[in-house]
């Protein structure tokens with residue numbers, strides 16, 4: 001659960017909420033998310049994902065970064081270049097033992113998530129300890145992994161340019177001592193999400 005912190009929303013002047021380690025603070029009255037992890041504060045109108053099937057368990061929103069980027073992959077052995085664009089969902093929180101749980105954000109790409117802008121937040125929100133700067137490492141790591149198999153890591157030079165990022169709230173359900181997300185229905189012990 002997030003608590004009130006003495007920061008004001010840039011849009012409605014409401015109090016922003018977050019936890020001690022938060023990188024992103026939320027305005028519950030106008031659904032704005034403010035990333036304070038960089039040099040300047042950057043705020044976003046947040047989007048909400050709506051689950052296909054509603055479950056009868058208490059719901060909590062988990063924040064994700066939705067990142068769109070252009071990339072250039074350079075093969076330094078034959079000097080060829082390849083350009084592309086990609087999008088990623090990166091959790092704005094941390095997951096312990098990510099290997100065990102798999103890469104939730106990548107699997108969301110295969111789902112038909114149609115987030116919409118929302119007006120206010122009336123269900124609990126999980127704190128966001130990961131700012132955009134840290135989330136942006138992820139597209140690079142992913143592309144590195146993908147192309148080092150094809151080209152060889154020693155001949156690989158990758159540039160990633162962020163062309164658009166936003167905050168999306170994905171509903172999770174809480175059941176006993178676990179959370180499960182509303183798109184993949186993967187189950188996480190509460191202690192694994194931080």
Ligand SMILES: [Zn+2]
Nearest residue numbers: 009012027030
């Ligand atoms: Zn606000």
